Amino acid sequence: MATTARPDTFYDVMRRQGVTRRSFLKFCGLTASALALGPEFIGTIAHAMETKPRTPVLWLHGLECTCCSESFIRSAHPLAKDVVLSMLSLDYDDTLMAAAGFQAEAMLEDTMQKYKGRYILAVEGNPPLNEDGMFCIVGGKPFVERLRYAAKDAAAVIAWGSCASNGCVQAARPNPTQATPIHKVITDKPIIKVPGCPPIAEVMTGVVTYMLAFDKIPELDAQGRPKMFYGQRIHDKCYRRPHFDAGQFVEQWDDEAARKGYCLYKVGCKGPTTYNACSTVRWNNGVSFPIQSGHGCIGCSEENFWDKGSFYDRVTELNTFGVEANADKVGLVAAGAVGAGIAAHAAISIAKKKDHEKETQE
């Protein structure tokens, strides 16, 4: 172990936490495969971990339910969890850290100063902006102030979960506290959105590991989500997809089709409109995911999913127009009215023509 003033590397920290070299190399292998990188990257990751000074992560909590943290600490592979947790060493995470009160706040300050411009800020939850942010007070101050302050010198910001990425349930109509996603508050830093309610643990550790190991942000799509996990819809890799293509659908929750495991499209599955990795990575050590247990996807990683009508309708309500009706109700009423209008118009036209013919005959 180095005795000079050389800053700690990830490897140093891991060893100190009791992670063996063997475990460390296994972890590098796991990470490479989780990120869909070739075996040649195992060495790259190991080398980076051994030589790069550790990047600290500050983890803030705003208006949230803490399901992201709950998901994160249940990361499937125990190894990954141990390593990532020690690696992050979460210099500041008010939920997970041992310190509390002034001591904790001092650590936040300390890391921000020491690693100015280099630390990663991870945000779980979001700031409510109404009433000057008084709806969420952390450490005696509105969370929004703390967020702005901590983001000021961050290298990048990770927006954990749908709360930080899109606002989630606390931003559902009418959003009384004006809960606002991170990218609308912090506009001058790269933001990595990791939506989901919560996001899958392996996706979270994958994103963090990638950023720490490669010192760069994973490739993002147009909406700022890592392409490697949000590049496809649930529907694209769903194991029930053959039933969809065949036209075999569950019509009711207790029908024969439900027992046979047919596609949940007609009972409102949002897999066709939801970008996430559930159908490939799955949940709880890859054991299952909602569709596998017989319930449709509710689209938890999509923007405003709680405001988009019932979870159990295929053709959903159009809340856009402030009316409780779906496209077919609106369309049928309009087409019906037009049809009736045409019929009436045709009747009058014919009557008039007959009149006219009579007149000309007389």
Place this chain on the structure above:
Amino acid sequence: MASIETFDRPVYVYEKPVRLWHWINALAIVVLAVTGYLIAWPPVVTAGEASDHYLMGYVRFVHFSAGYVLAVGLIGRAYWALVGNRYARELFAPRLHDVHWWQALLHEVRWYLFLVEEPGKHAGHNPLAGLAMFLFYVLGSLFMITTGFALYGEGLGAGSWAANAFGWVLPALGGSQQVHSLHHLGMWYLVIFTLIHVYVAVREQHLSRQSVTTTMIDGWRVWKDDRP
């Protein structure tokens, strides 16, 4: 322009490519509406192994194929507006700046409200029809093509041509689910146009002073009287 048109001998209005396009396009729209509706409300479950059936797959394949026909057809029709006769341009360019055009439009409205005894004569579209074609058909199908190919790009996957060209539509309109709803609503917009359009085409053939339905079949506008 309308004033210097001649109303005493037939005018060749719709050239062959326009007529061909019209009927192919009409068929495509009907197929799209039927298959689109089936995508939203798929028919009853089929039994047996999934590998024995491909119902949804076929319905979607027909929808996407008809979608390509609609899109390529519209591009072809736009090209013909550039190289075809003067009537070929009307669809894309209602003469909104022309006072006479608005007057004639008002006259048509009054004709449909039974306030005047006779409609005007028009070699091309009557202004009311022209405006409806533009607002409902041109804008409506552009919207359907844009949203349709955005949804299509989701299936083809990131990096596909449709995702690259139209992928921006999804976040812009509020996400995939919202685009599905709007695309679905757009169907009704075109269905309503089609209802009125077909009614009016048949009605005008019988009640107006000129040929209408037959014009889209043989291309010639024939007049029923020789007054202006």
